[in-house]
Amino acid sequence: MRAIVATSRTPDVLREVGARLKALRLQQNLRVKDLAADAGVSPRTIDRLEAGRNIGTENLVRVMRGLGRLQAFEAFIPVPEVSPYDVERLKGKVRRRASSPRTDRQQ
Numbered sequence: 001m002r003a004i005v006a007t008s009r010t011p012d013v014l015r016e017v018g019a020r021l022k023a024l025r026l027q028q029n030l031r032v033k034d035l036a037a038d039a040g041v042s043p044r045t046i047d048r049l050e051a052g053r054n055i056g057t058e059n060l061v062r063v064m065r066g067l068g069r070l071q072a073f074e075a076f077i078p079v080p081e082v083s084p085y086d087v088e089r090l091k092g093k094v095r096r097r098a099s100s101p102r103t104d105r106q107q
Contacts, residue, residue, distance in 0.1 A: 015052030022050040024067055039066030 001020060004013050025035055025046075032050075036043040039062040041055075049055045049063060064070050 011052065014054065018050045018052040021063065021067070024069070025050075028067065030067075035063070035066050039063045041066075 001023070002012075002016055004016055008016075025032075030038075032043045032046045036046050039046075039059075041059050041062050045055050045059050046063065049060070055063075061070070061073075064072060
């Protein structure tokens with residue numbers, strides 16, 4: 001297994017995620033067809049995921065649920081914390097878009 005770092009290329013990250021999910025499946029002693037049935041996807045989807053191919057977000061969520069690891073998304077994508085400053089500044093409003101970058105465009 002290799003570390004996933006900020007400089008990792010996307011195909012390398014996909015291959016590493018696939019390898020880790022395959023190791024997790026094998027650790028749970030699940031066959032591809034059994035995980036596919038539990039997850040509600042085709043065995044080919046599991047094969048593609050484990051090979052580092054793109055399977056789509058919905059299928060990834062299904063496979064994670066099939067592996068009993070759906071809670072991993074909580075650590076992966078935590079709920080953003082709102083600072084007290086932002087609470088006061090927004091006065092209960094929810095941010096709907098990002099502001100434009102603050103770069104000096106006069107060059």
